[in-house]
Amino acid sequence: MFAGFKYTIIVLAILTSLILLLPLLVFxxxxxxxxxCIVLKFENTSYINSEELKTNITxxxxxxxxxxxxxxxxxSRLVEFNYIxxxxxxxxxxxxxxxxxxxxxxxxxxxxxxxxxLVLKFE
Amino acid sequence: xxxxxxxxxxxxxxxxxxYYWVFWVLIPxxxxxxxxxxxxxxxxxxxxxxxxxxxxxxASSSTKxxxxxxxxxxxxxxxxxxxxxxxxxxxxxxxxxSGVFVEASLDYTPLLVLIxxxxxxxxxxxxxxxxxxxxx
Numbered sequence: 001m002f003a004g005f006k007y008t009i010i011v012l013a014i015l016t017s018l019i020l021l022l023p024l025l026v027f028x029x030x031x032x033x034x035x036x037c038i039v040l041k042f043e044n045t046s047y048i049n050s051e052e053l054k055t056n057i058t059x060x061x062x063x064x065x066x067x068x069x070x071x072x073x074x075x076s077r078l079v080e081f082n083y084i085x086x087x088x089x090x091x092x093x094x095x096x097x098x099x100x101x102x103x104x105x106x107x108x109x110x111x112x113x114x115x116x117x118l119v120l121k122f123e
Numbered sequence: 124x125x126x127x128x129x130x131x132x133x134x135x136x137x138x139x140x141x142y143y144w145v146f147w148v149l150i151p152x153x154x155x156x157x158x159x160x161x162x163x164x165x166x167x168x169x170x171x172x173x174x175x176x177x178x179x180x181x182a183s184s185s186t187k188x189x190x191x192x193x194x195x196x197x198x199x200x201x202x203x204x205x206x207x208x209x210x211x212x213x214x215x216x217x218x219x220x221s222g223v224f225v226e227a228s229l230d231y232t233p234l235l236v237l238i239x240x241x242x243x244x245x246x247x248x249x250x251x252x253x254x255x256x257x258x259x
Contacts, residue, residue, distance in 0.1 A: 002252040006245065013241035020234050025157060117230035122223055 023065045023113035030063035037062040040072065040105065043091075053096055060089040065113045073107040075100025084110075131184045139180030139198075143173045146202040150238065151210060154231070164209070175201060188257045192250050199246035206239055 031037050038061055045055040057079055061067065066085040071078055077100045081090050108120045147169060151162045176198060183194035212235045215228040 002248055006248055009241060009245050009248065013238070013245075016241075017234065017237055020237055021157060024231070024234075028157065115233050119228045119230075121226040123226060 020115065024116055027063050027065045027112045030065070034062050038108075042101075048095065051098055053098060053101065054093065055096060055101075056091050056093050058089050058091045059084055061086060067110040067112065068114045069109070069111045071107075071109040072105060074105055075103035128185065132181050135181030135184040136177050137180070138184065139173070139177030142176045142180065142198055142202055146205045147172050150206065154210065154214070154234075162210075172201075172205065188253060192253045192257075195249060195253070196246060199242060199249075203239055203242060206235060206242070210235060 038059065041058045041060075043056045043058060045053055047053045057072070057074075059070070059072070059081060061084045064086050066083060067081075068083055070081040070084050072081075073079075074096060077094070077096055079092060079094055081092065084090055104122075106122055108118075108122075110118050112118055147164075151164070155162045179194050179198045179201070183191040183198065185191075186194065212232040213228055213230050215226070218225050218227055
């Protein structure tokens with residue numbers, strides 16, 4: 001009696017899982033095809049004093065799956081971008097301690113397509 | 124009589140193997156392929172899980188319908204426990220990316236919630252179907 005309904009549930013489960021997996025598959029494919037997919041640049045850097053400097057951090061990204069709530073940790077400083085999409089460079093002016101710049105990028109957090117939270121910690 | 128017992132036993136074994144294959148082999152394999160992270164489970168645990176699934180499958184199809192429903196629910200709960208407890212929703216790995224060692228972790232809870240949700244719906248429909256058969 002419920003056999004048809006059960007098969008429908010199974011097919012629906014497979015289809016919705018595939019749809020939900022699609023952003024992750026595309027992201028993994030783009031990243032593996034282009035290891036330089038996420039590029040961070042520090043531009044127009046100028047010293048405010050001996051301990052602080054002002055710089056523009058620019059993020060460019062190659063995948064067609066957008067990244068949301070991107071957090072980049074530079075030393076002890078956290079830089080946040082709400083949304084990064086393909087081909088669009090996002091720039092933010094930040095003030096960094098020289099010590100933070102020396103430590104470099106320590107981590108990156110982002111939500112792939114708003115679904116999957118990715119955390120990268122650089123050793 | 125014997126024919127019915129053998130038929131029920133074979134159906135139970137089939138059901139147990141299907142549960143094992145879907146929740147212990149297929150879903151972890153798919154996740155490891157997609158995320159490119161190996162899932163290594165000890166062999167004795169795999170044999171234990173297979174044994175429990177087959178045991179519950181055989182028992183649920185051989186015992187009286189009401190007890191069978193409870194045992195079927197237990198199979199579904201074990202499957203959910205494997206999904207939530209062993210797969211966990213977060214995978215972590217140390218990878219080399221552009222010459223730098225990176226500690227990466229990915230939270231795939233939305234996908235897991237979807238699979239768990241469909242498993243629960245399927246189990247409820249299965250129980251409802253058995254209850255209706257029981258009333259007939």
